Amino acid sequence: MTQQSSTGLVPVPRTVTESGRHGPYNDDVRTRIAPELTERLGPEGYRLTVDDNGVDIEGGGEAGIFWGRQTLRQLLGPDAFRKARIRPSGQATTVPYVTVEDAPRFAWRGLMLDVARHFMPKDGILRYLDLLAAHKLNVLHLHLTDDQGWRIEIKRYPRLAEVGGWRPRTKYGHQSSPLWDPRPHGGYYTQDDIREIVAYAAERHITVVPEIDMPGHSQAAIAAYPELGNTDVIDTTALEVRDTWGLNENVLAPTDATVRFYEGVLEEVLELFPADRSPFVHIGGDECLKDQWRASPTAQDRIKELGLADEDELQSWFIRHFDRWLADRGRRLIGWDEILEGGLADGAAVSSWRGYAGGIAAARAGHDVVMCPHQEVYLNYREAPGDDEPMPLGYVRTLEDVYRFEPVPPELTETEAAHVLGAQANVWTGMMETQQRVDYQTFPRLVAFAEVAWSTLPTPDERDFEAFTSRMSAHYPRLDALGVDYRPPSGPRPWQQRPAPDGIRLGNPLDGAPPID
Numbered sequence: 001m002t003q004q005s006s007t008g009l010v011p012v013p014r015t016v017t018e019s020g021r022h023g024p025y026n027d028d029v030r031t032r033i034a035p036e037l038t039e040r041l042g043p044e045g046y047r048l049t050v051d052d053n054g055v056d057i058e059g060g061g062e063a064g065i066f067w068g069r070q071t072l073r074q075l076l077g078p079d080a081f082r083k084a085r086i087r088p089s090g091q092a093t094t095v096p097y098v099t100v101e102d103a104p105r106f107a108w109r110g111l112m113l114d115v116a117r118h119f120m121p122k123d124g125i126l127r128y129l130d131l132l133a134a135h136k137l138n139v140l141h142l143h144l145t146d147d148q149g150w151r152i153e154i155k156r157y158p159r160l161a162e163v164g165g166w167r168p169r170t171k172y173g174h175q176s177s178p179l180w181d182p183r184p185h186g187g188y189y190t191q192d193d194i195r196e197i198v199a200y201a202a203e204r205h206i207t208v209v210p211e212i213d214m215p216g217h218s219q220a221a222i223a224a225y226p227e228l229g230n231t232d233v234i235d236t237t238a239l240e241v242r243d244t245w246g247l248n249e250n251v252l253a254p255t256d257a258t259v260r261f262y263e264g265v266l267e268e269v270l271e272l273f274p275a276d277r278s279p280f281v282h283i284g285g286d287e288c289l290k291d292q293w294r295a296s297p298t299a300q301d302r303i304k305e306l307g308l309a310d311e312d313e314l315q316s317w318f319i320r321h322f323d324r325w326l327a328d329r330g331r332r333l334i335g336w337d338e339i340l341e342g343g344l345a346d347g348a349a350v351s352s353w354r355g356y357a358g359g360i361a362a363a364r365a366g367h368d369v370v371m372c373p374h375q376e377v378y379l380n381y382r383e384a385p386g387d388d389e390p391m392p393l394g395y396v397r398t399l400e401d402v403y404r405f406e407p408v409p410p411e412l413t414e415t416e417a418a419h420v421l422g423a424q425a426n427v428w429t430g431m432m433e434t435q436q437r438v439d440y441q442t443f444p445r446l447v448a449f450a451e452v453a454w455s456t457l458p459t460p461d462e463r464d465f466e467a468f469t470s471r472m473s474a475h476y477p478r479l480d481a482l483g484v485d486y487r488p489p490s491g492p493r494p495w496q497q498r499p500a501p502d503g504i505r506l507g508n509p510l511d512g513a514p515p516i517d
Contacts, residue, residue, distance in 0.1 A: 025093045048099070075098070076095055107422055108139050110423070112426040119149060130482075141211060142197075144212060149164065150164030152210070153188055164220035165220075171245060172506070173431060174508040198272065208278055209280045209282055210272075210273050215252040216248070216251045218250070219241065221252070230250075280334045283334075346367075349368040349369065355374075374426070380427055383398060393507050395514040400448075406452075427441060431506075444476070444489075
């Protein structure tokens with residue numbers, strides 16, 4: 001009979017009262033919604049009690065009961081995270097006698113998963129939903145479209161998935177690498193796949209936020225429907241789905257026909273992501289190069305027609321149109337922080353990725369914000385220095401760096417800080433060709449992020465990283481049971497490395513501390 005401890009819980013709960021005793025666990029869990037917890041801790045709060053009378057979970061709502069069950073799983077030990085029971089039926093499981101009372105700090109505790117650069121099959125998405133649930137994360141932001149792939153079936157426009165979902169080859173490593181993977185790559189989710197993902201997430205009290213990128217990051221759509229591009233500047237019929245990474249000048253044409261096309265896309269997206277499960281729709285809005293618009297008579301005529309100053313205001317017009325369009329249908333637009341530049345409707349929200357500045361400006365303007373600064377929580381950045389890291393990209397962002405991430409900038413007043421919905425870690429998969437590579441970049445740093453997003457921690461400098469590391473020693477066996485191919489604390493395993501041929505640099509590491517603004 002193995003005795004488990006309550007000292008290895010992640011995220012760390014608000015309060016844990018231990019009796020020092022253990023007792024048998026027989027799978028009998030009593031649950032109820034407790035109005036006093038609803039009022040005091042909110043719908044995601046819970047109280048877990050284990051004593052001689054058994055296991056009781058009281059929640060502020062159904063979500064709170066669910067999160068209480070995740071804590072119970074941790075108390076039961078790593079085997080509770082396996083798909084099937086592996087101990088003999090007669091072998092007793094014990095659980096520590098404790099009372100845990102807990103509630104999240106933030107309402108938005110998210111992971112952005114880029115499935116456009118490298119497609120992750122549906123089963124992989126369902127697996128990641130289980131991993132999010134196990135860490136009390138409640139938002140999956142799916143980056144469904146980009147230059148390199150369109151990953152969602154749109155029945156009105158079937159070529160988006162049939163053509164835009166596939167590319168003939170793929171850059172191997174950073175865009176500066178001379179190497180290519182010559183195999184065609186692609187895939188997409190059918191509408192029933194999406195319905196299944198959304199329903200599976202809802203059972204775990206997770207919201208799925210779809211991202212349909214516009215007006216930049218759209219070459220896959222233009223390859224499928226060339227009329228969406230700037231046909232008066234380039235021969236858009238010659239474009240294929242993009243096979244490399246980096247910024248791209250092939251953007252949508254700012255025409256009425258393009259706007260109507262994307263309204264049709266979003267009409268189907270809204271049906272697949274019901275408002276009661278996914279009130280937000282992400283429209284990207286970032287990194288839209290304006291070279292083609294400057295050269296396009298059609299774009300220049302549109303600027304004059306609308307009385308706009310320049311191409312930047314033209315992008316703002318494009319974003320504001322869909323801001324109003326979504327608001328008229330009871331949805332909320334969210335986009336990367338570039339969308340702030342032209343002004344937004346009251347209900348729109350901002351993903352602050354270029355640093356804190358966009359989030360601060362949005363909160364001060366009365367907009368809700370999700371903090372995801374790349375310098376802090378882009379998990380595609382390398383976790384350690386050295387040549388052993390596979391395809392090392394960007395600045396070093398260690399487990400401790402992520403643990404000391406603070407989503408609320410100290411410059412904000414209490415009223416402004418209330419607009420910070422929460423935080424999100426982002427995983428861009430251009431250099432992650434398999435699920436194992438995604439696991440390696442994401443874990444264990446996502447565990448540190450989950451604690452930041454859930455727990456009420458001290459200021460970054462005062463956080464006890466040693467205590468977190470100690471609790472992680474109990475958590476790694478849980479990740480093993482879940483089958484997560486995480487980065488070990490000692491560095492990558494041999495099969496996790498991606499050695500570069502002599503004289504070739506597969507990654508693009510940046511030295512020093514990242515500039516954080």
